[in-house]
Each structure stands twice: as structure tokens, then as C-alpha cells.
Amino acid sequence: MTLPLLTQIVAGCLLGGLLSVFAAALVMFGLPRRWLGYTVSFSTGILLATATLHLMPEVLEAGLTPHEAFPLLLAGILGFFALEKFALWRHAHGNDAHPDASHCEDHTHSHHHMRLDDGTLSILVGDGFHNFTDGLLIAAAFLADPKLGWATTLAIIAHEVPQEAGDFAILLAAGWQRARALFWNGVSSLASLFGGVIGYWALERALEWVPHILTLAAASFLYIAVADLMPRLKREQQGLGWHGLLLAAGIAIVVFSSTHSH
Amino acid sequence: MPKVLPVLAALTFALPAFAQHKHVHGEGRLDAVLDKDSVTLELELPLDAAVGFERAPRNEKEKAALANAEKTLKDTATLWHFPAAAGCVVQEVAVEMPKFDGGEHADIEARYRFRCSNPTALKEIETTLFKAMPRLYRLEAQRVGPAGQGAQRLTPKAPVLAW
Ligand SMILES: [Zn+2]
Ligand SMILES: [Zn+2]
Numbered sequence: 184m185t186l187p188l189l190t191q192i193v194a195g196c197l198l199g200g201l202l203s204v205f206a207a208a209l210v211m212f213g214l215p216r217r218w219l220g221y222t223v224s225f226s227t228g229i230l231l232a233t234a235t236l237h238l239m240p241e242v243l244e245a246g247l248t249p250h251e252a253f254p255l256l257l258a259g260i261l262g263f264f265a266l267e268k269f270a271l272w273r274h275a276h277g278n279d280a281h282p283d284a285s286h287c288e289d290h291t292h293s294h295h296h297m298r299l300d301d302g303t304l305s306i307l308v309g310d311g312f313h314n315f316t317d318g319l320l321i322a323a324a325f326l327a328d329p330k331l332g333w334a335t336t337l338a339i340i341a342h343e344v345p346q347e348a349g350d351f352a353i354l355l356a357a358g359w360q361r362a363r364a365l366f367w368n369g370v371s372s373l374a375s376l377f378g379g380v381i382g383y384w385a386l387e388r389a390l391e392w393v394p395h396i397l398t399l400a401a402a403s404f405l406y407i408a409v410a411d412l413m414p415r416l417k418r419e420q421q422g423l424g425w426h427g428l429l430l431a432a433g434i435a436i437v438v439f440s441s442t443h444s445h
Numbered sequence: 446m447p448k449v450l451p452v453l454a455a456l457t458f459a460l461p462a463f464a465q466h467k468h469v470h471g472e473g474r475l476d477a478v479l480d481k482d483s484v485t486l487e488l489e490l491p492l493d494a495a496v497g498f499e500r501a502p503r504n505e506k507e508k509a510a511l512a513n514a515e516k517t518l519k520d521t522a523t524l525w526h527f528p529a530a531a532g533c534v535v536q537e538v539a540v541e542m543p544k545f546d547g548g549e550h551a552d553i554e555a556r557y558r559f560r561c562s563n564p565t566a567l568k569e570i571e572t573t574l575f576k577a578m579p580r581l582y583r584l585e586a587q588r589v590g591p592a593g594q595g596a597q598r599l600t601p602k603a604p605v606l607a608w
Contacts, residue, residue: 244602
């Protein structure tokens with residue numbers, strides 16, 4: 184028995200959004216800080232493997248030639264870099280974005296009311312936009328193949344965990360209550376649901392665009408892994424064995440979860 | 446402005462003709478016509494998709510690759526799968542390999558004709574061409590039949606032409 188595609192897309196987006204906020208909250212409120220570093224290694228493995236071993240092969244099987252797919256991949260990577268540069272789309276993490284987060288503590292008071300200051304607002308809006316595009320990517324992947332849809336959802340959950348945790352760090356440092364930070368982060372995560380539904384509605388009428396969107400998904404995963412997550416791992420001095428192991432585990436999960444039969 | 450018009454008109458007529466014969470590596474063309482009990486398939490492939498080069502063969506290996514491509518295209522029973530109920534039998538196969546008489550590119554043209562005892566059961570035709578030629582990424586198909594005509598893109602993932 185298979186669920187209708189739209190139901191699966193909605194489930195994937197909801198799961199991706201809520202589970203990642205939940206996981207990030209666990210990391211923030213419960214688990215020791217270094218665990219966050221480990222999730223970065225794990226995510227990096229999942230993102231790199233999903234992009235190279237699932238998405239790009241699918242793109243070529245769905246009718247794009249290599250001479251069309253790879254220039255688009257290049258443009259996508261540069262495009263995400265430009266978007267991030269112009270702060271339209273963000274995927275930064277607490278300590279990188281706000282190196283002096285602790286300094287905020289002495290002006291927490293001004294943030295106590297419902298007013299969102301520039302920093303926190305741009306986090307929630309940027310995060311919301313990012314989650315919206317994640318929803319689009321999930322929809323495109325499900326339209327190509329439900330299995331690919333779930334693999335893409337897994338990759339999105341994996342990379343959202345370090346991101347949402349970073350967002351919490353910034354919001355809390357800005358003086359937000361935990362519950363309120365959790366709530367608004369959850370709301371911004373639901374943007375993926377809109378992305379998923381709109382993506383399904385639009386792409387179902389233009390299926391020939393699906394391989395192009397999947398190429399952009401691969402570009403986004405590669406960009407996040409290489410430009411955002413791996414630099415953090417390069418700075419890591421402790422637990423190198425664990426980091427290597429978790430990176431390999433991320434790749435292994437993608438490889439073994441693919442029951443791609445040809 | 447009046448001087449531009451003839452140019453524009455010429456372009457308008459020339460462009461579709463040009464587009465029809467564009468040569469894209471990885472992309473082939475398939476024209477399928479179902480007329481009463483007869484099915485005609487016309488296939489045009491860039492030679493690159495079949496063998497990975499588009500010039501005269503330079504060694505035994507390349508000669509063998511060309512011969513193998515021709516054999517693959519002539520093996521109608523493996524290449525085209527019809528619904529059994531349609532009762533289609535091959536009537537004619539013609540594979541024209543390139544002559545390498547200059548030019549940067551080369552194409553293979555193949556033509557198949559089938560006769561079907563029960564053409565109403567002919568709802569789809571599947572091809573194994575993508576398995577035989579990994580450098581082929583899509584077939585832009587045009588189909589004409591009793592129910593009208595349409596365009597369809599066949600890919601390794603979706604190698605079935607449907608009426
Ligand atoms: Zn994301
Ligand atoms: Zn050529």
C-alpha cells in the first residue's frame with residue numbers, strides 16, 4: 184500500500200520540520216555540546232552522499248544529459264553562495280553567525296517584549312525562506328520517485344539539526360525564553376510545508392522541471408556540506424576518530440538505505 | 446523597420462527547421478506512427494550515444510563498437526517490446542550507419558515497420574535502448590495514431606511510449 188504522493192510530501196515536510204526542531208531542542212537543552220559537533224559530521228556524510236549518490240544519478244536517469252546537469256549544478260552552487268552572501272538564504276550556525284553571543288546577555292532586557300529586533304527577525308525570516316526551498320526540494324524528489332523523496336527528507340532533517348540548534352543559540356542569547364524560541368523556530372520550520380505543497384502543485388504541471396530542481400537540491404546539499412559544515416569540522420580538535428566514524432556512518436546510511444534497483 | 450520584417454519572417458521559418466535537426470549528444474529522436482495495423486518507428490541517434498565517438502573508427506576496438514551498435518539496433522525483438530495482445534510482427538528493419546563523409550557530427554538512422562493483428566491493444570511500446578546505450582539520456586518522441594498526436598520524452602527511468 185502506498186500513500187498518495189501529496190500525503191507523503193506533507194508527511195516528509197512535517198517530519199523534516201518538526202523532527203529537526205525537536206532534535207535541535209534536545210541537543211540544546213539536554214545533550215552535551217560536543218554532541219552537536221558530532222551531528223555536524225553525520226550530516227556532512229548524509230548530505231554529500233545524497234547529492235552525489237542519489238540526486239545526480241537520478242537527474243541523469245530522468246532525462247538531463249551530463250552537459251546540461253553539471254553546468255546547472257555549478258550555477259546552483261554559485262547561486263546559493265550568492266544568495267547567502269546577500270543574506271537572502273541562510274544556513275549559518277550560532278557560533279559562526281554570532282561569535283560574541285555571550286555579549287548579548289547584558290542587553291537581554293530590551294528583547295523581552297514581542298518586538299523582534301533585526302538580528303532575530305532575519306534569523307527567523309532567513310530560516311523560513313531556507314525551509315521553504317527545502318520543502319520545494321522534497322516535493323521535487325517525491326515527484327521523481329518516493330524513495331528519493333524519503334532519502335531527501337532524511338538529508339534535510341540531518342542538516343537542519345545543526346542549523347536549528349544554532350538558531351536556538353542565537354535566540355536564547357538574544358534573551359528569548361526557551362518555549363518562545365522553540366515555538367517560533369517551529370513556525371519557521373513549517374515554511375517547508377508551504378514549500379512542499381506549492382512545489383507539488385507547480386511541478387506536477389511541469390514534470391520536465393523536476394530534474395532541474397533535483398540538480399539544485401544537489402547543489403544546495405553540496406554547498407551546505409562543503410561551505411558550511413566542513414569548515415566547522417576542520418576546526419575540530421577533539422574526537423577526530425568519532426567525527427570520521429560518524430561521517431562514514433552518514434554516507435553508509437545513504438548507501439544502504441538506497442534500494443535503487445536497475 | 447520594414448527591412449527587419451523579411452529577416453524576421455525568414456528566421457521564423459528557418460528556426461523550427463533548424464531546431465528539428467539539432468544534434469544534441471545524449472538526445473535521440475523517435476517518430477512513431479500507428480496507421481491502421483501498421484506501426485512505423487523512426488529512430489535518429491547521435492553516434493556519440495551509441496559508441497562514444499563521431500568519426501571514422503581508428504582501431505579494431507572502435508570498429509567492433511560500431512558493428513556492435515548496428516547489431517543492437519537490428520535486434521528488433523530485444524529492442525522493442527509490444528504488448529503481447531497486440532500481436533505485432535516485424536516487417537522491415539533498416540539501420541543506416543554514418544558514412545563519415547566529413548562534418549563534426551554523425552548520426553545513426555534506423556527505421557522499423559511492424560504489422561499488428563490487434564492494433565487496438567497497442568497501448569504502449571517499451572524500448573531497451575537506454576540499457577544498450579548508457580550514453581543515451583533521452584529520446585524526444587513524437588507519436589501519431591488514431592487517437593491523435595503528441596510528444597513524449599522517454600528516459601532511462603521512463604522508457605515507455607504510450608498512446
Ligand atoms: Zn535546509
Ligand atoms: Zn555530435
